[in-house]
Each structure stands twice: as C-alpha cells, then as structure tokens.
Amino acid sequence: MSKSKTKEIVHPFSLRAIYLREGKQWLANDFDPILPGQQLFGQFKASSSNVKIQEAIENIENSQPIRSCRFTTNFHFRYLNAPLDKNMTEDMANKSLVAEITAQFTVDYLIGTPENPSEKMLKQWASSNALLHCWPYWREFCHSTLLRMNLPITMMPMMEIKQAED
16 A cells, blocks of 8 residues: 555554552451361452643753653452352441452553543543553453462453454
C-alpha cells in the first residue's frame, strides 16, 4: 500500500509507569490459617476508582509541560468460610470473612494527542488497556501475599477483555 493511502494510527497514550499505591491484608482474629482441612471459598473483584489528567513541567531548561493520565484500579480478594451463594447478602458474606487482600494500582500514561482524551475514551481505556496493564501486578501481589499469610493459593485468572464489534 502506498503511503498516501495508509491511515496513520494515533496512539493516545504511551505507558510511563505502573505502581502500587496501597496494599492491605487482614486475617480474622479467630481464624488460624495453619489448621489443615479448612474449606475456604475465594471471591475477587476489580473496580476502577479514578482517572486523573495532569500537566507538569519535568524539564526546567526547556519548560515543556508533560501531560499524563493516571488510571487507578482497586483490587479485592477475600476468603470466606461459607460457600458463595447468589442469595448471600453482603452482611452474610462479611460474617463468614476470614481473610482479605486489597490493593490499589496506578497505571500512568503520557498523553500522545494535542487535546485531552474524551470522557468516553478515558472510560473505555480504564476498563480495557489500563486494567490489562496492571492485572499482572495484581496477580503477583495477591499470590505472594497469600503465601506470606500462609493461606491456600488461588491463582487469579489471566485477564480477557472482549472487544466491542464495530
């Protein structure tokens, strides 16, 4: 194909950093993770918490502003000592809670377009690319924390994003 007929792809973001903002773990006081034969039921979820666009001058000599966009995602994993049930209320689940791991990861991108991305684009990126980029960090964090807590290892699945068809 000739250059004149090739459509140039503009990438709105380029990955700059991925980092842990917060991590917490908790064991119930009356739960002993060392006792053999305990039946535990894992539950996990991820939720996007915020998106922030910022502009900063990082190179004082040329004073060119750097525009970036940060996507922060909350991750939760918990073990219950009662089977998960679709009729189980949040209060019932909390009463059977024996261990919990939470983490907040931020994915920081440089903005590669002259104008700021639209709200629609930011929401789409948060639920796809940003989530895909921080998912391996969450998997590793959860896995190593479960080991340190002497809890059974539940592997987080590989992330799959279903793309909408045009």
